[in-house]
Structure formats: C-alpha cells, structure tokens
Amino acid sequence: MPTMNVSCKIDQRSIEKYIKEQCALGDRVTLSDQVCAGLKLVINSQSCSWTYAYRKRGYRDGGKRHPQRTVKLGDPVSMSPSEARLAAETIKAQVRAGEDPALATRTKERERKAEEARKRACAEWLKIYSAQQMQLGKTKYQRDELRNIRLALNELTLMEAYPEEITSKHIRDLSDLHHARPATGRHRLGAISRFLDYLLDEEVINANPVASVSKRRKPKPPSPRENYFTPEQLAALWNIEGLKPSYQRYLRFMITSPLRANEAAKLTWDQVDRDRSEVRLYAEDTKNSEHFVMPLSLIATQVVLGNEQVQSELVFPLSSVENAQMSSWSHFNRCVRTTSGIENFILHDLRRTFSTLMAEHTDVSESLIDSLLNHKQSATRGGVMRHYQKSQNLDKRRDVMAKWGRLLEAWVGST
Template sequence: MQVITKGTVKITKAVISDTWRQRAECTRLIVRDRECRGLALIVNPTAMSWVYSYKPRGHDDQGKRFSTRSVTIGNPETHSVDEARAEASAIKGRVKVGGDPCAERKAEIKSKAVARGRTASRLLEEYAVALPKRPKLRGSGRLSDRHIASELAFAEAAIESCGLGERPITEIDPSDIRAIVAASSGHPSVSRHWFGAVSRFFDWLLDEGLVPVNPCSLLPKARRPRAVQPRQTYQTPSQLAALWRAADILDETRRDLFRLLIAIPARREEVAKLDWSQIDLKQAVWTMSHKRTKNGDAHRIFLPDLALAILTHRHLEAGQPKSGLVFLGPRAGQPIKTFTKLKEKISAAAPEVKGWTYHDFRRGFVTALGESGVSETLADAILNHRQSATRGGVLGVYQRAFRWPEQVDAMKRWGSLLEEKIRLNTHDEGKDGQEEGSVYYAA
C-alpha cells in the first residue's frame, strides 16, 4: 500500500471532507494536525481514523530511546476534531508521567481475551480435575468419590440455573450469587447446597489466583441461605409395622427393598445399591467398603432375622449369585431410583402413618433402641455416624471402639421388637391365621 503524507495542517471539518474525497485504492493518506503534535488523521480506501503517536519515556536495555508507538483514538464519526485533540492531550499527559498507553491497551485486550476463555463452565471442568486432589476441609484424607460427584453437581446446577456458564468468571459478582439463591429459594436444602458448592468453587479459584475475591463472601449473612432445621419426625415400631404391611401392594423387588429399609437402619442409597458381594448370609453380616458409605468410612451391619429372611429368599430366587445388585430394577436393570412414587403408593395404603420420610426410619430405630436401654453411642456406631462428629471433646477424639458384640445384641433386640409389632399389626388386620414366617412375605 502506498503511503502519502499530506503535511501538517490545522485539521477542520473541511480538511476531513476534502481528504476523504481524495482517497484511492491501495493508498493511505496521512494528515498531521498542527494544533496537537502527534495527532494525525489516517485515511484508508474504506475508512478514516484518529491516531496519536508518541515515544515512551526512558530507554531500552541498550540505552536507546523507545521506538515510536501509536494509539488509535477513534474516527471522525465517534470523535470530533476537538474531542480527538482532547483525547490525544490526555494520552500525552499519561506518557509524561511514565505511562505507555499502547502497551496498556494491548495488555487490556489480552486480559479480556483471557477472561473470555476463563468462563465458569470451563473452569468447572478444571475444578473437577483438581477437586479429588484437595484435602478435606475437616479431618484428614481426601474427599470421597460420592462427595466429589455431589459437589460438582450442585455447583454446575447453581451456575446453570442463572445462565452463568459462558460468563467470564471474573464478571460474576454478588448480584449473580443473589440470583442463584433466589432461583432455589423454594427449596431451602437445595439453596444451601448450591450456595455452599459455589462458594467452595470460588475459594478454589481464589487459591489459584483466577479471581480477586470470592463473591459469596461479599453477600451479607442475612441474604445467605439459612441452615435447614433438622427433622424431628420419626416412626414408632407400630407405625413401621403398618408401613411394612402396606408394602404388600408393591411388586416383589420394591417390596423387599422397602422392607429392608425398615429392618436395617441403612441409608436409602446404600440399600438401593446393595450388592451380593457385600452380604455374608451365613454370618448374617452386611459389609460396606469406604467407597459405599456417605462418610467414607467402612461399615458393617448385623442382619436381624427380618432382614436375613428377605435376603435369603432373594438369594435363592436369583440363583445364589456371588455378586450383582440385590434389588435390580425390573425394567431398566439398574438400581431403583423411583423412591418418590414408591412413597406415594405406600402412603396411600397406610394413611394412618402421616408425614413420614425414609430417613425417619433411622430416627425411629435410634429412638426405639434408646427407649429399650441401648446407649446413644452404640446406636450412633450402628448408624455409621462419625464418632468425632457425635461425641464432644477428648471422647470424640480418642474413643474408636466399634463394640461389635453389643451391636449384634442391639440389632437382635431391634429385630425382635419390630417383628413383634408386625405380627401384632397382622393380627389386628385379621390375618393371624397365616403360617409361621409370613411376617416376611405377607401377601
């Protein structure tokens, strides 16, 4: 391209119009302004622009003055002559105090490009890689696979709930966090999980130097999700017996699964994913590895007669397998997940038991054993509660006894108590003429 310098003149609207008419293909016209040294009007075949040229102060490593640099200010449509001179004067002032507007602008452009690449979704992918290597916030060791999966799921759901996935992470501020809280306000427990997961995600970003501050920490405490009040409800053995009988309306697989949840104080997901490799029917013991439990601690449960009868029957029906899911979904061939529908059916069949949840079974177990004289610490051990979490002070740190013989006795006592109520419930319904053992599979 041919470059033609028109000389130094006082640039006016007339000069701009005249120069624009002189434009030509493959030609660049440069008109320097007499009123503001360094300011020039550049006219290309298809566009015009204001450019200010300057030399940064100081010298390079070889003791020479820096080469001339140029900054584009705008064009005659965005900046009039006077506005272009004012902008050029401002740049000149920054250069005099040691600034380098050209380098600053390049750095800003690069920073914005990097920010556009560091979106919340992309950094969540990096977080998923880093999370398994991070230590626990409490205690020692690493996070369990289950905890990592739920943490990532909550963070992703929170980010996507307000369409923040493609936003640069540095642009997410407290107003976006308030939007996340508002999006889940109808579900206090979900809101709490979302907020916590996002806050821990930003803590990691802060550690990595990717954000200057965690926006969750800037949210006033009054605007943060409050801790969900723990449920106080539980079922008595008599109520559990009524639910046991109501399970007759279910298909065999779901019926057995539901009844095992009543017979053993295990968590719903643990029972749904129960594998034959974990069960020793001869010793009446269910053993779970640390990968199967909520808190990441290995655990074993003694199987009372009620539970043992259910599992023995299923084992025989399945051909005595050594491994595989105990409760295989009839259609999908996967662990059963339709607990909400199952609950609706049971509730309709046992309307006298109101407002129950699956976790109530564990509370009912502890309460009933407590009433019969079993210590709280022993009941906690059966529930696989962390001793350090449920015992305070030195006791919580040093007491690590499992007290297995006492656990066996407690589970036998629980089984007998529950079986007595189930038989009584059956008698009250006029079904006392059934054969011995029908308490397990009453039709």
C-alpha cells in the same frame, strides 16, 4: 543424568562438535563461555538452550549474598553465540541497575497464565475442578457437590460466563431462588462457594463473592425433621398389600436396618457376608466416605436371603433396567403412601424411627445407637476423642441390632 562440563569460546564449530559428542556419549554437555562469564550452552539429547546465571547485587538480611538465578535466553537455532552474548550483557546491565530479570520473567509468565485462566468459561473450570479436586465424582459426596455447582451455574445462566463475572448479586439471586427451599439453597451456596474458593487459590478470581454476602441474605438452616413411625405404623408398612414385591422386600430391609436409602439400594451380593450376618459398605458408597459394617438381625437376614435374586448383581433390584441404580425415589415414596395409607411416609424417616424407638424401648446408649446411623460426627466421636477412639464396637452393635430385630418381630409378626 551425568553432565560433561567444558569451558571454551563458544562458536558455531564448537557447538556442532559437542552436539555430535553428546549424541555419541548420551550425557548432558554444558559449554561455559570464556568470553562472557555466566553464559552457558546446555546440550541435552532432545534440546539445546542458552542460559545465563547471575546474582542480584547487594546482600540479604543476615549478610548473605542473594541466591544465584538462571535465565533461559533461547536456543542456538534462533540465537547465534554473538546474539546470546548480547542478551547476557543486557541482563548484566539490568542487574547493575538493581533489577532482578529472572523474577521479572517469572512474574510476567505468571501474569500470562493468569490471563489465559481468566479467558476460560465456568464450564471449562468446572471440568478441571471435577478432575483435580472431585476425582470425577468418585464418591457420593463428590457427585452431589458437582451436581449442585452445575445446577447453580445453570440457574444463574453463568455456565458460559467467565469466573470473574460472578458477583455477590449473583449469589444473592441464588439464595432468593431457593427461598422456599432453604436446604436446597444451602447445598447450592456451599458447593458454589467451595468451587469459587478453588478458583481463588488458582488466582483465577481476586475474591470469593460469597464472602461479601451478609448472613441475612444467605439461606437459613431448615427446621429439623421430627417425623418418626410408631410400632403400629411399622406393622402397617411391613404388611403392605399391593406394593410391588421388589419394593416391599427393600422396604422391609430398610425397616430392619437403618442404612441410608442409596447405600442399601446399591448393595451387591459380594457385600453380603452370609456367615457373619452382616453387610459391608465400601468407602465410596457411604455419605461420609468411610468403610462401614452393618450387622444383620435374624429378621433382616431372612429378608435379604429369603428371596435371593440370583440373576441380578444387586441385592435389591429396584429399577426396571437390569443392574441399574434406583433413581425414582419420589415414585417409591408415593407407592408406599398409597398402599399403606401413611400419607407422610418418607423413606429417610425410618432411620429416625430406629433411633427413637430403640431409645424408648431399650437401655442401649444413645452414642451406640448413633454409631449405627454411620454419622461422620457421632455423639461419641466429637473433639479429641474423634482422633483417638477408632474402635468399631462390632460385638456391641450386633447386640443392638439383635434387640431391634426382636422388637420388630413382636411388632410386625412373621415375614
């Protein structure tokens, strides 16, 4: 905004005069007082305020003078010109005494804001964290992160407590709560630790209590799962009798394509490319928040397109509520176990089955197999290569999925 600078002895008459002039011109007007050097009245279209500019005495390292600082004193409604000059003289005296009034004012303001922040409960800070850092749960990772924080605070009855009340004992209690479920405990602890790191950055707390908990008291990594299905078990799963038709169709697709359960359950028809025989996952739908293309074998294409649900937006409408997301995964697994006779069935084990059987029955490299599992850090993308190797190897992936499809056709028979 253009500024008109005027030097004069500021009094009530000059203030009224230049306020009218500012309204007529629309430009900012700055009145510099001839009585008190450094005192100014800044007149804008919406506000009007007294300011005083000064330099701290002495020199900085290197022989340079200290930078000029400006302090806002008030407005002409609550402070007359003589009162503004008196306030400026007070600041001059503080500067002569070696003080830095502007820095002291900023420090007090920061302390005031920090004190206000400390008076907010964890529930309120979680809402702020969700909006500022987690995009209100836009991706699956963000939704899981917020869910684990919410559950951890509820388990410790800290949702209505102030963040500074969270101690290392609370963190140890959280670990003890999930002693029998180390994976859950690690998810809870990691999420709450990142939330507390955010509060530390915002100067709401002075330290993250998770840092003071010993490794011995933190949840241990769970033992890796080793279960996978044999070709005979895959045939039993494929040819299940008595399973709900929508469940059976989805199960067959999961056998043919090693997607994650949620990724496949959320597929919509606009993500299916019939001409190229592939499905495309959006970044917000994948665990690693990256766009991913899964080529479809012939048997997988037959599963997807053989019984197209025109009335539903979802490729696999698993919920009884139209176009609703699937949430009854334990019920799904239970139904499959009952009808197939495979008591240890877990849907996620189909991904491990794909990886294991492809390695056993083909000469496809493990890195290429792993790339089809869409892991964030696959065997081919570690270290420096992760930053330079960006190829998707789509043609090679198509060949891999075609080989997997031919193996399945031999094992499970026709659809």
